[in-house]
Amino acid sequence: MPDALRATSRGGHAIVMWDVNRTPCSAQLLVGLAADHGVSIETCLSGIRLTEEVLHEPSSVVSARDELAVIDNVVRELGDPPGLGLEAGVRYHLTTFGIWGYALMSSPSLWEALRFSLRFVDLSFTFCQFQMRERDGVASIVLDTQGLPLGVRRFVIERETAALHRIQRELLGTGSAINRIRFNFGSEGARERYTEVFGVTPEFDADENAVYFDHEMLHRPLPQANEHTAAITEDQCRRLLAIRNAYSSMAGRVRSLLLAQPSQPPSLEQVAAVLNVSDRTLRRRLADESTTFRCLLDECREQLAEELLVTAGLTVSEVAARLGYLEVSSFSQAFRRWKGIGPRAYRSLHAIPMVAADRTPAGARSAARVVVGQAVS
Secondary structure, three states, X not given: OOXXXXXXXXXXXXXXXXXXXXXXXXXXXXXXXXXXXOOOHHHHOOOOOOOHHHHOOOOOOEEHHHHHHHHHHHHHHHOOOOOHHHHHHXXXXXXXXXXXXXXXXXXXXXXXXXXXXXXXXXXXXOOOEEEEEEEOOEEEEEEEOOOOOHHHHHHHHHHHHHHHHHHHHHHHOOOOOEEEEEOOOOOOOOHHHHHHHHOOOOEOOOOOEEEEEOHHHHOOEOOOOOHHHHHHXXXXXXXXXXXXXXXXXXXXXXHHHHHHOOOOOOOHHHHHHHOOOOHHHHHHHHHHOOOOHHHHHHXXXXXXXXXHHHOOOOOHHHHHHHOOOOOHHHHHHXXXXXXXXXXXXXXXXXXXXXXXXXXXXXXHHHHHHHHHHHHOO
């Protein structure tokens, strides 16, 4: 497995970083799939530095490598039966992907949503490399598993295509734009299940993995397109991607550990022990990157506070508790130091309009809570 694949989007290509942090949403779905097949969470997390508590903490993060290790454990335990990845893929919804999913929903068309998804592919949970093609008026996405362990490739392809199918149906509101699918593996007795999931029977033993789209539906305006929301969510995605790309540094690794436990952040000594360096070395490395442990802790709290207030819709007291503040007043003072205004005023100025179908207060709050799963990663 390559040590680092940097995210790109050139000429219709998208390559995924593997040493990037993700929210636990996808790993949660995988553990749920395994549980439905009688596999314990202990087996799913075997050999991984993840705990059940981390998976259920909305503001925690997991690495792409750890999520891939969960897949490897599940596939190894169940024997990778044909269609297992499909079972995983249909569990992914637009809201599973947080702000990235809301950005797709507000795109003007499915075509533009797909283009956006490739630009910010590292805000998804994919492990495939993607190439978007258009030849003779026929648009397709080719999925490549280059670099993935052989034992998980079929599962990953099944999961990615089933999730793609589910997402595009939710974007369109009705019908499906996918009219042809090709896989480079055989059906092995599960052909009916593939047809049931996709609505079309895939071609098996092909020379590539590819999904093809109906031209008219691909360019049909999306029912929840919103130019203002699209601009706001794109800015959010750009910021999140910049944060993720920074995690290869020592400061990034420290941020990762701090974000994993926002209510009880580890001390500098504890972080140094996890990173297998001395306290002095950690301070020096951070100084070389023009920062300090205290600055990173403040930065993480500021980032989480903003996302929890604006995107998740939590109350000020809920955010204060989530970030480990014993007094709401202490949190409010810190927030004023970061932003120049109080948390309630900041939320009023930066609230993101809801684009989901359920616009009731309860529905908006429920949907917004899902967004934070992606937004704080």
